[in-house]
Amino acid sequence: MKIWSLVTLNGLLGVPGAIAVFIWLLAIPLVWLDTSFNIVGDPLPFWLAISTDTARSLLSTIATAAITTLSMVYSIMLVVFTLAAGNIAPRLLQRFSRDRVNQVTAGILGGTFLYSLSVLRATGPDLRPEMSIAVAFILAAVSVLQVINFVYSVSRSVTIDxxxxxxxxxxxxxxxxxxxxxxxxxxxxxxxxxxxxxxxxxxxxxxxxxxxxxxxxxxxxxxxxxxxxxxxxxxxxxxxxxxxxxxxxxxxxxxxxxxxxxxxxxxxxxxxxxxxxRILLEIALRALSPGVNDSFTAVTCADRIAAALVKPVSExxxxxxxxxxxxxxxxxxxxxSLEDLFNMTLHPLRQAARGNILMLDHLGKVLNSLHAIAGPEAKRLIKAHGKALLETARAGDPIGSDLGFLRQRLDFGIED
Missing domain, CATH: 3.90.1170.30 (Pyrimidine nucleoside phosphorylase-like, C-terminal domain)
Structure with missing residues (x-):
């Protein structure tokens, strides 16, 4: 039960399914209104005037386009999932499945398909549900706009920053x-x-x-x-x-x-x-690995981790x-505890940065920035991490000027 609840509420099943069913159920009251107030043969506004054959062709086109586009959306999401798992971090897949743009897009397209089929079934020689057909046309327009938004969102999803x-x-x-x-x-x-x-x-x-x-x-x-x-x-x-x-x-x-x-x-x-x-650390550690060697992504992760530590460090x-x-x-x-946060975030970054003077130097900048806003307890922890940073740098066998520059980078005093 717990597993089912998690999937239905957060994944690509619950929210899209709820939206699709809601749109589908709209066909019931709208077709009932068209049936109760049948205006076949009466003069209609130009935006409602449509023949029965044209109405059936229009609904068939909308239903076909909606289900085809829905298949394309899920195919694109699968490609994005694969790219993200290989290039960024496998655990990001859970974030993508909870993305509201993905969920809403799938829900609107699925609902438009089911709604169009339902109205198409009710359309015949004796009933031309103009109001329901107009709503189907509006849903088609909304689907196009949502697909554009989906493409924009997907293009950003594969951007690491x-x-x-x-x-x-x-x-x-x-x-x-x-x-x-x-x-x-x-x-x-x-x-x-x-x-x-x-x-x-x-x-x-x-x-x-x-x-x-x-x-x-x-x-x-x-x-x-x-x-x-x-x-x-x-x-x-x-x-x-x-x-x-x-x-x-x-x-x-x-x-x-x-x-x-x-x-x-x-x-x-x-x-x-x-x-x-752990997700931020996974991205950073993968970036610092010899196979990827993307220090600037690790630098970005370090900056973002420091931003999250601002309030705990200061308050x-x-x-x-x-x-x-x-x-x-x-x-x-x-x-x-504050010590837990520091150890969980800074120790893995420092250990993975051994021999990478660019990353070590940036970690020094991060420690300086945090030290400037820190309280007494946090300053003690930051000094301990600063000392560990210098020891890690020495273990990487740097030249003397690099080590001296890193020592000068730490504005707070570090005793050797």
Missing amino acids: AEVAKISEQLEHQVNVLLAETGTGQDSFDEDALVTTIRASESGYVTMLDEAALLRLARHHDTSIAVRVAPGDFVLAGQELAVAGFDQDDKDAAATVVSSISLQPYRGAVDDIRFSI GLRGDVRCDENGVARLKVPGL
Whole structure:
């Protein structure tokens, strides 16, 4: 059920299917109106006047063109998926399948095809549904405009910089949500009092935590819940998901906790901050590999990662405890500390940049920019990463002037 829900809501099935069915169902009331107010033989405006044979030919042409174009759209998407998987990153395929332009285009074309067939079936010597035919003509025009928009969107989808920018925007939004949701109450949360253990019934990746449902459950039972897993973690069947303070025999409460922690056979949750970071890192590491050797793409990824770190560096990250509306600590979820964010993003880039003085120099610029806006804790972490950057540069056996230039690049003091 969870897999089906994910596919239908986010993939190339749910949204296009819903749009197509909605357009298809429009044929029922419109044909009914044309049947109830049959104006065959009456003088019509020029934009409605049409013979029965012409109407059938027009509807046949629209239906044929719509289904043909729909096939072309899916073929183009398949080509784009293949190019993206080979040249950018395979995990971008999940992003492309959720792209609204792709979904809406497929839905409009499929709906236009079904609508035209339905109106064509109702058209005959005794009924010429002028209003329904006019709507079919409008749908054909909308389909043409949407296909133009689709071609424009696809042309941008294979541009690495554009995709990196989109992923970065999503990552910044996720980081801002993380800042808004983390709260106080760390000291008042008594985790030792939680005695009921909830375990996973199946294996899979954690793709979503429904914190609102968990908070409501904890408030309803006047207790607390501590979640042991985070989005992106792989959980084995029987592994501990959470501990709670309600009674061990309360099966309904335990089932609510399990349903609030969504497990899927693959990664890719929209709200998973770790997944967005890994996509940017995958693009950057692929660009730094000897087979691709595209340092400037890696530079762009480093810039975008730095942009996502601005608020955590300047404002800091607070605790992992969530409080209810009365300020009572009810829920504890594994979060990302500032050190976790730095280690997750900067360590892989620095390690892959060994021997690449261009990338190492740019990482120095990134650290300088972050240090200029950082708080005390963040400055300590940035200095540690600056020291590691110099050690990585030395390991690449650079000439002395390059190493000296990199040391001067770091405006904050680094002790050798």
